[in-house]
Amino acid sequence: MTSPTRPDPTSLWLLPEQAVDGFAAALGGTRLLTADERARLERRLTPGARRRYLGARLLCRYALSARTGRPPDRWRFRLGEHGRPEPEPDEEGVRFNLSHTEGLIACVVTQGRGCGVDVGPTPSTAELVTHLGRRLAPAERAELAATASGARAARASELWVLKEAYLKARGTGLCRSLGGFSFLTTAVGRIAVHDPEQPAGADARWWFDLLHPGPQHVLAVATEDGRPGALRRTDLSDLSLSDISYV
Amino acid sequence: MSKADLTALAAQLEEYLGDPHDAGSRMSFTRVLDHDEHEEYPYAFVSQLRRWGVHEYSLPAEQGGRAGNVETGFNLMRLVGRRDATTATALVITNLSFMPLWIAGSDEQKRSAVEDMKRGGGLSWGLSERDHGSDLLANEMVAEKTDGGYLLTGEKWLIGNATVADTMVVFARTGKRNGPAAYSIFIVDKRQIPAITAEELPVEKLHGLRALDLSGLRLKGAFVPDSARVGAEGQGLEIALKSTQLARTVISSLAMSAVDTGLRLTLDFTEGRVLLGTAVSDVPYSRRQLTEAFADLMVADAVSLGAVRSLQAAPEQLSVWSSVVKYLLPTLLEKTMSQLNMVLGARFFLRDHPHYGPYQKMLRDLLVANIADGNTVVNLRNLGQQLDGLLASAGGAAPAVREAAAERAATLFGMDRELPVYEPWKQELFSRGQDDAMLAAPDGLSRLRALAEEAKGTERDRLLRAADEAEELLDRVGPLTDRAAELKAELGREYAQSAELFELSKEYCLLHATAACVLTYVHSHGVLDDPLPSGALLLLQIERLRRHLYPHESVTDPSVIDEVMRVLRHLHRENRLFSHWQFPLAERVADLTAARL
Ligand SMILES: Cc1cc2nc3c(=O)[nH]c(=O)nc-3n(C[C@H](O)[C@H](O)[C@H](O)COP(=O)(O)OP(=O)(O)OC[C@H]3O[C@@H](n4cnc5c(N)ncnc54)[C@H](O)[C@@H]3O)c2cc1C
Numbered sequence: 084m085t086s087p088t089r090p091d092p093t094s095l096w097l098l099p100e101q102a103v104d105g106f107a108a109a110l111g112g113t114r115l116l117t118a119d120e121r122a123r124l125e126r127r128l129t130p131g132a133r134r135r136y137l138g139a140r141l142l143c144r145y146a147l148s149a150r151t152g153r154p155p156d157r158w159r160f161r162l163g164e165h166g167r168p169e170p171e172p173d174e175e176g177v178r179f180n181l182s183h184t185e186g187l188i189a190c191v192v193t194q195g196r197g198c199g200v201d202v203g204p205t206p207s208t209a210e211l212v213t214h215l216g217r218r219l220a221p222a223e224r225a226e227l228a229a230t231a232s233g234a235r236a237a238r239a240s241e242l243w244v245l246k247e248a249y250l251k252a253r254g255t256g257l258c259r260s261l262g263g264f265s266f267l268t269t270a271v272g273r274i275a276v277h278d279p280e281q282p283a284g285a286d287a288r289w290w291f292d293l294l295h296p297g298p299q300h301v302l303a304v305a306t307e308d309g310r311p312g313a314l315r316r317t318d319l320s321d322l323s324l325s326d327i328s329y330v
Numbered sequence: 331m332s333k334a335d336l337t338a339l340a341a342q343l344e345e346y347l348g349d350p351h352d353a354g355s356r357m358s359f360t361r362v363l364d365h366d367e368h369e370e371y372p373y374a375f376v377s378q379l380r381r382w383g384v385h386e387y388s389l390p391a392e393q394g395g396r397a398g399n400v401e402t403g404f405n406l407m408r409l410v411g412r413r414d415a416t417t418a419t420a421l422v423i424t425n426l427s428f429m430p431l432w433i434a435g436s437d438e439q440k441r442s443a444v445e446d447m448k449r450g451g452g453l454s455w456g457l458s459e460r461d462h463g464s465d466l467l468a469n470e471m472v473a474e475k476t477d478g479g480y481l482l483t484g485e486k487w488l489i490g491n492a493t494v495a496d497t498m499v500v501f502a503r504t505g506k507r508n509g510p511a512a513y514s515i516f517i518v519d520k521r522q523i524p525a526i527t528a529e530e531l532p533v534e535k536l537h538g539l540r541a542l543d544l545s546g547l548r549l550k551g552a553f554v555p556d557s558a559r560v561g562a563e564g565q566g567l568e569i570a571l572k573s574t575q576l577a578r579t580v581i582s583s584l585a586m587s588a589v590d591t592g593l594r595l596t597l598d599f600t601e602g603r604v605l606l607g608t609a610v611s612d613v614p615y616s617r618r619q620l621t622e623a624f625a626d627l628m629v630a631d632a633v634s635l636g637a638v639r640s641l642q643a644a645p646e647q648l649s650v651w652s653s654v655v656k657y658l659l660p661t662l663l664e665k666t667m668s669q670l671n672m673v674l675g676a677r678f679f680l681r682d683h684p685h686y687g688p689y690q691k692m693l694r695d696l697l698v699a700n701i702a703d704g705n706t707v708v709n710l711r712n713l714g715q716q717l718d719g720l721l722a723s724a725g726g727a728a729p730a731v732r733e734a735a736a737e738r739a740a741t742l743f744g745m746d747r748e749l750p751v752y753e754p755w756k757q758e759l760f761s762r763g764q765d766d767a768m769l770a771a772p773d774g775l776s777r778l779r780a781l782a783e784e785a786k787g788t789e790r791d792r793l794l795r796a797a798d799e800a801e802e803l804l805d806r807v808g809p810l811t812d813r814a815a816e817l818k819a820e821l822g823r824e825y826a827q828s829a830e831l832f833e834l835s836k837e838y839c840l841l842h843a844t845a846a847c848v849l850t851y852v853h854s855h856g857v858l859d860d861p862l863p864s865g866a867l868l869l870l871q872i873e874r875l876r877r878h879l880y881p882h883e884s885v886t887d888p889s890v891i892d893e894v895m896r897v898l899r900h901l902h903r904e905n906r907l908f909s910h911w912q913f914p915l916a917e918r919v920a921d922l923t924a925a926r927l
Pocket residue numbers: 423454455456457458462463464465487488489490491539544698701702703704705707708711
């Protein structure tokens with residue numbers, strides 16, 4: 084009964100770090116990981132880093148399977164030109180992107196369109212505000228300077244995740260200078276990018292969603308050919324805590 | 331009856347019964363609990379309600395009752411049930427016992443039974459037997475033909491009202507050879523048979539509904555005249571099953587009322603109680619639990635809206651609607667209530683707390699909805715037997731079939747739509763693959779999207795999201811059909827009895843419920859009172875159904891929960907039934923000091 088006219092949504096999956104253990108247990112621990120991923124997992128130094136890495140690897144499989152119906156143990160990944168992981172084989176044209184920070188893991192999934200996600204803590208630390216302040220584009224620097232001092236650190240976090248999400252969606256990663264493109268919020272509240280490296284008209288194709296999934300996190304999603312209201316967010320909780328279904 | 335008229339009638343009954351927290355009201359919790367503790371049949375409540383005429387709304391107008399729509403009696407019973415499930419059960423049993431007569435009785439039989447009931451007489455329905463449970467075809471009570479009538483011998487056990495009611499409608503064997511045509515129905519007026527031929531069985535001690543008369547009757551050659559037979563010889567099984575369909579459809583009102591009171595009491599607590607400077611209702615975790623319970627109740631309300639209306643608007647499909655509602659609602663609401671236990675906390679365990687005492691009673695009483703009138707297993711089996719046909723038509727019905735279903739769905743789920751007259755003899759035992767909720771679901775979804783486009787901002791987003799999520803659930807018809815086919819191929823003749831088939835039937839019920847929520851929204855949104863309709867509530871309803879399949883996923887964010895909380899608070903403060911009907915409840919006159927103890 085799927086209506087053919089319904090445009091493909093952008094799925095955003097959020098997994099709180101404290102739910103990773105239960106989530107992983109439900110998916111068979113490290114069973115779904117490749118040998119290489121398992122080796123990488125072992126190399127993480129702290130329990131937190133290991134938990135977030137495992138959570139992210141499982142979350143992307145879970146999210147990709149939810150979109151395509153392909154079983155979660157059938158996913159393999161290759162690295163793109165700038166090191167961006169892409170599903171292989173990608174028969175369904177499905178794209179994804181992962182991000183994690185202390186406390187939260189995020190995964191975005193689209194089909195046939197570029198996507199990027201970045202999650203970070205908010206408000207930014209004073210150091211980050213200063214550091215970022217120097218690397219922003221002039222217009223952004225001016226905006227930040229004009230922001231009331233109480234709100235400045237929060238705005239800095241927003242700009243940071245927007246920039247990262249955009250770069251990750253473009254697949255170029257952080258090898259570009261952050262000041263080489265800028266963000267502004269239009270009169271109607273739409274977030275727009277201005278990127279001089281892009282051909283004319285390309286900027287308008289990018290859609291940005293900015294979310295505050297909790298009091299300590301800010302998150303940006305960048306999608307190619309996105310549209311308002313297309314973002315479908317699903318929050319995952321610890322399986323072991325939720326009451327198991329009777330079905 | 332229009333929504334306005336039903337609301338006015340409900341308000342009258344509420345006013346008559348008064349604030350249950352007021353010890354001086356006609357049906358106060360104090361007295362209700364007293365009856366329960368002492369296991370004393372609630373004669374006084376039953377007579378008061380009869381005087382008001384509650385039961386007449388479930389008796390045919392043609393023979394002196396006042397029934398137009400089944401929905402009227404059903405909803406009035408919710409108002410009784412929110413005070414006391416025992417009294418509601420005692421009344422409902424009398425009405426349900428009348429069903430065989432309504433379906434197949436002569437005008438004279440109906441008329442005299444209605445007259446008797448209007449004078450305060452009660453009825454009981456003697457179907458079950460100790461040794462045979464749900465296996466009706468093994469029933470042993472026999473009716474032997476004799477001059478001018480029958481001699482009845484055997485025992486009926488676990489029969490509500492068996493002792494207090496003078497008349498029992500019994501299911502007894504008339505045929506020599508066993509089989510579906512071996513049974514008939516008789517009206518046994520205990521006042522008319524030789525005293526020595528009948529004996530009541532002891533009243534059982536119960537877990538819930540402690541004040542109920544649940545007993546039985548032993549007959550030994552009791553004579554009943556030919557005129558006491560209902561319908562033709564051999565018609566008994568069909569009549570009994572059709573009667574049961576109505577019972578299955580309406581009994582979940584008990585569970586809904588129990589959760590209504592459970593949620594109301596919990597809110598009395600969480601709204602008034604402050605922890606670390608915040609009302610418990612505003613602690614994010616508790617707020618989520620409360621709104622989830624509310625959403626469950628609204629799912630139940632939507633499913634039963636369609637099911638109760640299907641008695642009149644789609645009687646040939648009743649075997650599906652009645653079994654979905656009978657399995658799903660009690661099962662769902664038992665979980666809802668245990669979720670609420672943890673929000674209310676330790677007080678839920680106290681039997682004589684001056685304010686929260688009724689909670690533990692509701693918790694016990696609610697369980698009856700799962701057992702009586704065909705237990706969960708029987709209903710899932712009934713759905714399992716029809717599942718192939720239901721899935722085939724849900725997945726691939728012709729456009730004309732869907733169109734007709736969509737038209738009926740507007741009546742099934744349109745609270746203000748006129749219903750056809752109730753003609754119980756039109757009920758069918760198999761629905762031939764028809765389930766209008768599923769058939770009309772695609773139409774419901776496109777209507778929902780159209781309504782979303784008219785809405786603004788977040789409301790629009792929430793409605794669109796609700797439509798997307800509902801569609802995704804409904805799309806499971808495909809995989810469900812595949813699984814059923816695989817299972818059949820694998821199990822062959824074992825399929826029909828397999829445990830897996832029960833699981834598929836459960837999933838089907840969730841899909842039907844999803845459709846019911848969407849259809850209620852699209853066909854009733856125009857007649858709902860503020861603060862309904864609510865896109866946030868609809869989305870949370872869908873999330874609750876989705877949870878059964880994806881237990882660790884949520885599709886609502888805190889802003890959705892906040893909005894549902896606003897709706898819930900409004901209903902609680904304005905003292906409305908937690909339902910799409912939002913009946914105004916009796917004014918709360920008792921002061922809430924006890925709620926703070
Ligand atoms: C409060 C109350 C009021 C009642 N009022 C009345 C009344 O007014 N009139 C009346 O006639 N009866 C009445 N009953 C009786 C009740 O309707 C029957 O007892 C019940 O429907 C039969 O189910 P059972 O659980 O007793 O027994 P069974 O049918 O023997 O079932 C026992 C268990 O066996 C299993 N089972 C049964 N059938 C199947 C199957 N086909 N497939 C797989 N598993 C199966 C299930 O686990 C089930 O729970 C009342 C009961 C109660 C508790």
